[in-house]
Amino acid sequence: MIVYSDDAEQIRVWELLYVRLKDTLDELGREDWRGYADYWIVSDNWGTRQHKLYITNLDLLDASVVKRLQKTLADFPDWEIVVAVYLKKKGYSWPDMGLVVRPHEIVDELQRQYFPPQYHGIKYEDTRTAH
Helix, strand or coil, X not given: XXXXXXXXXXXXXXXXXXXXXHHXXXXXXXXXXXCCXXXXXXXXXXXXXXXXXEECCHXXXXXXXXXXXXXXXXXXXXXXXXXXXXXXXXXXXXXXXEEEECCCCEEEECCHHHCCHHHCCCCCCCEEECC
C-alpha cells in the first residue's frame, strides 16, 4: 500500500482522478454500486494512490476503453486503477479476476475462459500477467 506523506496532495489527486474516471465511464455506460448497471467506482478514498473500479458490463473491458482509463493516469505515474470484474448472475459464481491499470502497463488477471466466446480474444498493449 502506497501512502502519501502529504494528505492534502493525495486527496487533491484522488478527487481529480475520480472525476476524470467518472466522466470517461459516464460516456460509456451507467454507474450503480449494487451491480445493476455497467460499472461502479468506489467513492471511498483509502489514502492510497489507487482507484477501485467494478465492471459489471464486459464491453467495458474492451482494449479501447482500458486505454482510455490508462490515459486518465498519464499525468500521475504513481497511480493505478484496480479493475474487478463483478457480474451478478443467479446461480453462478465468477472467480475473482480483473486488471491493474497503470500509466505504463496493464497487469492482466482476467480468466477469459469464464467469459462468453466474444470476449475470449481481449488483448491489451503493454501487458503483463501477475503470474
